[in-house]
Amino acid sequence: MDITHRRFKHADLQPLIRKHADTFEVTKLGESVEGRSISSLDWGDGKTKVMLWSQMHGNESTATMSLFDLFNFLEASGDEYDDLRTLLKSRLDLKFIPMINPDGAEQFKRRNAIDIDLNRDAISQISPEAIILKRARDDFEPEFGFNLHDQQIYYNASGTPKQATISVLAPAYNYETDVNAVRTRAMQTIVGMNEVLQQVVPGHVGKYNDAFEPRAFGDNITKWGTSTILIESGGYPNDPDKQYIRQLNFMIILNALEQIASRSYEQYTIEEYFAIPDNDLQLVDLLLNEVQVPVNGNYYPVDLGIRRRDITAGDTYYMSASVDDLGDLQVYYGLEEVDASGLRYVEGKVYDAAFESVASLDEMKVMELLKQGYLAVKVKNGAKGNLHQLPILVLNSTESFSSGWKTGESTNFFLEKDGVRKYAVVNGYLIDLENPKDQEFKQRVY
Numbered sequence: 001m002d003i004t005h006r007r008f009k010h011a012d013l014q015p016l017i018r019k020h021a022d023t024f025e026v027t028k029l030g031e032s033v034e035g036r037s038i039s040s041l042d043w044g045d046g047k048t049k050v051m052l053w054s055q056m057h058g059n060e061s062t063a064t065m066s067l068f069d070l071f072n073f074l075e076a077s078g079d080e081y082d083d084l085r086t087l088l089k090s091r092l093d094l095k096f097i098p099m100i101n102p103d104g105a106e107q108f109k110r111r112n113a114i115d116i117d118l119n120r121d122a123i124s125q126i127s128p129e130a131i132i133l134k135r136a137r138d139d140f141e142p143e144f145g146f147n148l149h150d151q152q153i154y155y156n157a158s159g160t161p162k163q164a165t166i167s168v169l170a171p172a173y174n175y176e177t178d179v180n181a182v183r184t185r186a187m188q189t190i191v192g193m194n195e196v197l198q199q200v201v202p203g204h205v206g207k208y209n210d211a212f213e214p215r216a217f218g219d220n221i222t223k224w225g226t227s228t229i230l231i232e233s234g235g236y237p238n239d240p241d242k243q244y245i246r247q248l249n250f251m252i253i254l255n256a257l258e259q260i261a262s263r264s265y266e267q268y269t270i271e272e273y274f275a276i277p278d279n280d281l282q283l284v285d286l287l288l289n290e291v292q293v294p295v296n297g298n299y300y301p302v303d304l305g306i307r308r309r310d311i312t313a314g315d316t317y318y319m320s321a322s323v324d325d326l327g328d329l330q331v332y333y334g335l336e337e338v339d340a341s342g343l344r345y346v347e348g349k350v351y352d353a354a355f356e357s358v359a360s361l362d363e364m365k366v367m368e369l370l371k372q373g374y375l376a377v378k379v380k381n382g383a384k385g386n387l388h389q390l391p392i393l394v395l396n397s398t399e400s401f402s403s404g405w406k407t408g409e410s411t412n413f414f415l416e417k418d419g420v421r422k423y424a425v426v427n428g429y430l431i432d433l434e435n436p437k438d439q440e441f442k443q444r445v446y
């Protein structure tokens with residue numbers, strides 16, 4: 001069975017681990033709070049030890065997929081990569097620990113079943129998962145470590161509107177953020193990884209903040225003598241399930257392993273590392289510039305920054321949008337931006353007659369309703385929480401919907417010019433009423 005979306009669970013991984021048990025040495029390291037197994041997969045006959053662990057935050061699954069892609073790659077033979085495999089196998093001793101937090105992954109949430117952030121439990125060791133990870137490092141004493149995470153899609157490469165699709169860090173080991181030989185090796189390897197990324201996704205790389213966090217694993221594992229490389233998978237246009245970013249991860253992890261096996265990272269300098277642009281957090285999904293919003297009969301021009309968060313529902317998700325910030329938002333970038341100067345914020349209506357179900361509507365009918373000023377329809381059948389893909393609000397358990405333009409408010413409204421509706425904003429999705437573009441709507445019934 002192959003993984004094709006990012007909400008897979010512990011049970012999905014077990015047959016994949018068993019599949020590799022002939023080529024990799026599989027060891028059960030222990031169990032999570034809720035009794036799920038955490039296993040390591042070992043490969044290679046070399047001297048240089050490298051440990052890679054993923055998903056200590058349960059909803060950060062991109063690199064776990066990449067690790068399994070890497071297992072398939074290492075296990076294959078008879079293609080143009082045999083020389084690379086031979087190099088890796090003879091020089092490296094690899095230990096992979098995928099999905100350190102299987103209980104979090106089960107609910108696609110960050111923390112474990114004690115509601116502890118494992119990345120703040122490196123020292124206290126309250127969680128069994130944290131004990132497993134630390135013990136694995138202490139027993140193995142790797143020269144290199146890969147700490148694999150996901151970050152919000154709203155990170156950008158500082159000073160640019162480009163998403164930080166991959167962010168990197170050689171974590172600090174003290175508050176002074178000193179650079180010793182251990183940290184230098186991580187920085188050098190990152191420079192080589194960044195070279196690869198700049199060829200494939202130019203401008204989409206950020207360097208994570210290196211403020212020392214005394215409770216975090218990356219920082220402490222560096223302190224304990226392992227050259228640690230943090231990879232954060234962010235966002236990339238039109239890749240909501242991060243299947244492209246998964247490939248990028250695979251590519252740079254493989255590149256890093258080759259650098260380590262051949263010691264080619266030694267050609268790079270820490271100055272080149274520090275030259276990688278910083279991560280910033282300046283993106284919103286939709287930036288509406290200078291919308292006229294009404295207060296006490298007067299209109300004020302404000303920039304509206306809207307973010308659509310994905311909310312997990314089983315192994316899929318829906319979006320829930322709200323205003324993140326407003327006012328002068330010149331320091332933000334929109335993944336989608338509109339010059340809304342001269343456009344007025346106008347509320348929408350609920351269509352009176354109830355439809356039978358979501359299936360009795362289609363996109364054409366919905367566009368008609370939007371143009372007439374309706375932002376919501378009622379359905380007789382179709383329970384609250386059901387998912388749908390219509391560009392309109394669907395109501396079953398309620399007769400009304402919320403809308404607004406202030407921070408935290410749900411974004412359902414029209415933008416009007418001289419009494420003519422130009423755009424609908426439905427759950428944060430922008431719909432150009434004249435020229436609607438092709439887009440996917442991830443909605444739920446209210």
Ligand SMILES: [Zn+2]
Pocket residue numbers: 056057060149150
């Ligand atoms: Zn994380």
